[in-house]
Amino acid sequence: MDYYFKGDFPLMGKFLPLLQKDGEKAFKLIIFKLDSNIFSNQDALILEQYHLLNKEFNLNTLRVVNAGSSKGDPVYVYDLTCSTLYYHAKSNIELKRVLKIHTETSKKYVDSKLPYLNKFLLLSYPIPTALTSNLSVDELVDMMQKERRDSYILGTRRSISVELEIKEGNTFVDYRGQILNFDSLTSCIEYLSKLGLTIKRDTLTRYINNEKVFHNFLCKYSNKVLPDNFEEVGLIIDEYKKLKVDTELGLFKVNRKNKPILVKGKIFEKNFESITDTIKFFNTLNIKLDRKTIYLRLKDGKIYKDYYFSYK
Known part of the structure; x- marks a missing residue:
């Protein structure tokens, strides 16, 4: 309902x-508890469907309950x-309903290198x-x-400061190599807009998470705004992003117990206790x-950068 009150939708229906x-x-x-x-949950949908079909409620243009994606x-x-x-x-909606994490917030943090509330990582895949x-x-x-309360008191929750590095070959500005600081994504987007570069918030967030130029x-x-152990956190996320793709190959099961590796x-x-x-x-x-x-390389035994890998 918050989207309706914000006026983000055209006046239709x-x-x-x-x-x-x-x-x-x-x-x-009227709230049914x-x-x-x-x-x-299915019972709740049946109750909603009953009221959608009730002619007394004549503002509904759709008469079929929205059960959502399975x-x-x-x-x-x-x-x-x-x-x-x-x-x-099981979904962003459940995350909002149970843990009070807004869907827009989850988009920002899921699979990113930015810890949520400096204590949690939100990932789209299991470890x-x-x-x-x-x-x-x-x-x-x-x-x-x-x-959240502590963040509000410290004034660190409402916005996340960002840095904008100007790379060689940039045609929008002429001070290459400099780093500009912004107190929020919004102010960074506004700056880029003044340069004639339009970019959506979700797109910029994705570029930040993927370190894309x-x-x-x-x-x-x-x-x-990053915790002290941010580099280690970033390494963990990078590894498991790769692992997310690899699980389709069933390769993770080979080293599920984190067997030592000989290089x-x-x-x-040299022997290593883990892949990390x-x-x-x-x-x-x-x-x-x-x-x-x-x-x-563990599977095929081939050389990589003059090194061989095997289980110890």
């Missing part, structure tokens, strides 16, 4: 024109190490090695509400390595 003309006083709200121990976009709520699963929502938390839903909601601009979240080179031999440790080590050598590459 019967309900919206009447709402604009007479306001809320023209309507009355159904005991979840007795009634199911398959929503799942959201998994983890801690910052992806070792604990706090909650699994098989994560353990389910013993926190109840009410306890989790209380925890999130406390973090657009028109020789690179936008990213400001370091001051050999011409004059090099292996990736971190190769990062220190400035060699880009991800889970998919490791799984493939």
Whole structure:
């Protein structure tokens, strides 16, 4: 309903024109409270369908209940190490209904490198090695509400500051190499608009999450809004983004118990306790390595950058 009151929809049908003309006083709200121990979600839909077919309620242009998609976009709520699963929502709507996370907020944080409330990671895929938390839903909601209150007090929740780096070859501005700071995504979008570059908020958020350069601009979240362990969090997310694709190949099952890995080179031999440790080590050598590459090399035994990988 909040979308209707914002005026984001054209005045069509019967309900919206009447709402604009007479306001809320023209309507009355009746709430049916159904005991979840007795009634199911399907029962609620049947009740709604009954009222849609009732001729007394003549503002409905659609007479069939909107049951929604049978398959929503799942959201998994983890801690910052992806070792604990706090909650699994079957859709963004459920996430909003149960944990009070707005759908627009979930779009911003799901599969991003930005921790939600500096305590949680929102992912669109499961982490098989994560353990389910013993926190109840009410306890989790209380925890999130406390973090929201603290964020409001500190003044850090309403907006997320971003940096806009100007890359070589940029034709919109002539001060290349500089980094511009903005106190919010909105102010950054307004700046780009003044340059003649129109970009939607969702699009810019996606570019930030994917570290994508657009028109020789690179936008990213400001370091001051990120937690101290942000680099490690980003590495975890990057790994599992790759893993999300790899699960279709069934490769994760091979190393489900995180078996130690042996890496050999011409004059090099080293044991690693996990794939994460292996990736971190190769990062220190400035060699880009991800889970998919490791799984493939473990499977086919082929060489990668002069190194061989095998289970210990």
